[in-house]
Amino acid sequence: xxxxxxxxxxxxxxxxxxxxxxxxxxxxxxxxxxxxxxxxxxxxxxxxxxxxxxxxxxxxxxxxxxxxxxxxxxxxxxxxxxxxxxxxxxxxxxxxxxxxxxxxxxxxxxxxxxxxxxxxxxxxxxxxxxxxxxxxxxxxxxxxxxxxxx
Amino acid sequence: xxxxxxxxxxxxxxxxxxxxxxxxxxxxxxxxxxxxxxxxxxxxxxxxxxxxxxxxxxxxxxxxxxxxxxxxxxxxxxxxxxxxxxxxxxxxxxxxxxxxxxxxxxxxxxxxxxxxxxxxxxxxxxxxxxxxxxxxxxxxxxxxxxxxxx
Numbered sequence: 001x002x003x004x005x006x007x008x009x010x011x012x013x014x015x016x017x018x019x020x021x022x023x024x025x026x027x028x029x030x031x032x033x034x035x036x037x038x039x040x041x042x043x044x045x046x047x048x049x050x051x052x053x054x055x056x057x058x059x060x061x062x063x064x065x066x067x068x069x070x071x072x073x074x075x076x077x078x079x080x081x082x083x084x085x086x087x088x089x090x091x092x093x094x095x096x097x098x099x100x101x102x103x104x105x106x107x108x109x110x111x112x113x114x115x116x117x118x119x120x121x122x123x124x125x126x127x128x129x130x131x132x133x134x135x136x137x138x139x140x141x142x143x144x145x146x147x148x149x150x
Numbered sequence: 151x152x153x154x155x156x157x158x159x160x161x162x163x164x165x166x167x168x169x170x171x172x173x174x175x176x177x178x179x180x181x182x183x184x185x186x187x188x189x190x191x192x193x194x195x196x197x198x199x200x201x202x203x204x205x206x207x208x209x210x211x212x213x214x215x216x217x218x219x220x221x222x223x224x225x226x227x228x229x230x231x232x233x234x235x236x237x238x239x240x241x242x243x244x245x246x247x248x249x250x251x252x253x254x255x256x257x258x259x260x261x262x263x264x265x266x267x268x269x270x271x272x273x274x275x276x277x278x279x280x281x282x283x284x285x286x287x288x289x290x291x292x293x294x295x296x297x298x299x300x
Contacts, residue, residue: 096245111296118293
């Protein structure tokens with residue numbers, strides 16, 4: 001992945017984030033981790049991705065501190081890949097991707113998996129940026145204030 | 151991009167979304183569009199991306215209905231690429247990526263661009279998934295309910 005980490009000094013947080021998780025496999029691995037998957041072979045089975053790509057992406061995510069490697073929880077010699085706090089903090093990104101997909105990429109009666117609150121079984125409410133009065137913030141009402149580079 | 155659109159029938163909305171916008175250039179183009187960029191040459195200058203990659207990604211985003219092509223607003227013969235409502239609806243994804251980057255990829259005194267409310271100049275508040283009681287929903291308190299495929 002020659003294109004990786006070319007924007008690590010970019011003053012735009014979106015660019016820096018995409019440098020680390022801006023490819024589908026990385027984000028699918030994070031999604032799978034939220035679903036409880038921890039082992040190389042289980043990621044591979046679930047994603048149907050080639051071993052070399054999986055190995056490359058998991059390695060990069062470990063290197064970036066998004067996943068950590070730990071001994072298997074069942075005492076076997078397997079390694080497990082678990083999200084660090086930095087990786088867990090990607091939850092809003094996964095939720096935002098999910099909710100856009102739900103709104104835009106499924107027909108009304110097209111079945112899809114559902115993110116629910118474990119405690120109540122209710123679907124997780126739409127997560128949208130809000131202004132300080134609590135109203136949904138439209139892109140037209142937001143702007144980016146550039147920072148001069150150091 | 152041989153890997154594109156292999157998950158368009160996936161019952162997981164995260165996977166379907168990543169199929170369309172799961173690469174850094176696509177999301178950077180969407181980000182730039184929110185910043186007001188509309189022309190091929192301006193995207194190219196801002197991103198420093200090769201023409202063929204830019205052309206490929208913009209073409210795919212138009213095909214997917216995320217961008218639309220329209221005549222230049224100034225009456226010249228240029229074409230402009232503008233977000234459709236489907237593309238505008240990616241705003242929460244860009245905000246989530248930005249905010250993760252702000253929290254995790256910048257040092258305390260590391261300058262970065264800031265997303266502000268145009269009306270007040272205040273930074274946009276953290277956007278986080280919430281439960282029905284209004285508390286921040288941690289990944290451990292959410293779960294995915296799988297849907298059987300049609």
